[in-house]
Amino acid sequence: MASRLNPGPDTAHFRLASSARVLGQLFLGPGVSISQGAVVCGLQGAVRLGAGSTVRENATVLGSPHQPVAVGEKVSLGARSLLLGAEVGNLCEVGSGAILMPGVRLGERCLVAEGTLVPAGMVVMADSILAGRPARVIRRVDTGDLERLRSSRSGTLTLPEQPLTSFSARDRAEDAPMGQLYSFRDRHPLVHPSATLFSSCEVTGDVVVGSGCIIGPGVKIVGESHMPLRIGTGVRIHANTVLHLSPGGTLTLEDGVIIGPGCMVGGCVIGAGTVVEPGATLCDGSRVGRGCVIGAGSLVKQGASFPDGAHIDGFPAVQTGSLSALPAAPRWALRAEDLLELRRVS
Known part of the structure; x- marks a missing residue:
């Protein structure tokens, strides 16, 4: 071509x-x-x-x-x-x-x-x-x-x-330098100074974003629960993904989790080092262990639970295999060294 x-x-x-x-x-x-x-x-x-x-x-x-x-x-x-x-x-x-x-x-x-x-x-x-x-x-x-x-x-x-x-x-100049933060019922996001939030991402309510995180463009993170939506250190969330924690639920992304673009993540727990491939959906009450891979476009049903090191795929998702080591970061995943090239400047 x-x-x-x-x-x-x-x-x-x-x-x-x-x-x-x-x-x-x-x-x-x-x-x-x-x-x-x-x-x-x-x-x-x-x-x-x-x-x-x-x-x-x-x-x-x-x-x-x-x-x-x-x-x-x-x-x-x-x-x-x-x-x-x-x-x-x-x-x-x-x-x-x-x-x-x-x-x-x-x-x-x-x-x-x-x-x-x-x-x-x-x-x-x-x-x-x-x-x-x-x-x-x-x-x-x-x-x-x-x-x-x-x-x-x-x-x-x-x-x-x-x-x-x-x-x-x-x-073209940025509309805002580093993301948009909104309060919800007197709860305000807490973002570590070393985290990178692209200008068009929005973080609302009781949300804690850890050190070294990358929150991509168009990402929406909404915490409406009685407890914080917790995002650990070094988490990478890619473009146009939505994280939404409804009242009464829990949403935790442990350290080093990578969420691909276009995902939908409800009130769930995702273990450290897990890779969620593009377009996946994780429903409320689900739990994924450490070092897992969730296949592109998969649907993790409400209340589903998977152990550490599981390869998870399908619609609805099932365990299709086991991993002997932590999954490597996909090539599509943003890295800290990419940010200077990608950051928009006025």
């Missing part, structure tokens, strides 16, 4: 909603639209969005040098979709809530149904329709599908074949 690059910045040729966040450096074609609440993170220029493509509301796109993102022309990434280190061909349509894991390659004109989980490394030929968790090809694109694609793209499937332009987060 080779594209010509124009080294000069130009913010006039694409649309960036005021509540969207661009972090690091991207390469974008003319007519790209990044919608409200969307987060696009490109470490060292590792995200490319082709001309006429759209990143819809609260979608998350993460690219790194080891796992770059390449999106073709006239592609639509649906609301709350997640794209990590994947390649998406021209004219593809990715449905709302779909998850594309690292190494995924979609050919041109592929259609991904809402809520589909495309597993790491899956290669899909052009003109395929995918659905399921995990994804499978259910049929080929037909003339009706092509007509719907055409009508949603101004009546033509012709590709503009336009060069990409570099855009850096430093081209």
